Amino acid sequence: MSGEIGYNDHFTVIYAAHIVDTVTTYSEFVHNRTEMLDRYFDMHGPGWMWYEPPLNVHPVRKHTLISLLYI
Secondary structure (H helix, E strand, O other): OOOOOOOOOOEEEEEOOEEEEEEOOHHHHHHOHHHHHHHHHHHHOOOOEEEEOOOOOOHHHHHHHHHHHOO
8 A cells, every 4th residue: 555645525524533434515514413423422432523624636736736835
């Protein structure tokens, strides 16, 4: 395995320092929050839940973004 992180268009859900799920929209994260908290608490005990936004930067755009960082 290369260890490379691919791009995607999903939010990553993290609970108690564990990657536990993905959701397609922020609304899905908010709508199911109570159910998700109960489920993850049962699995991992007490902890914080948060999300990371999508890594939807397509490889073709990567060069453009790198160029902007060096301007």
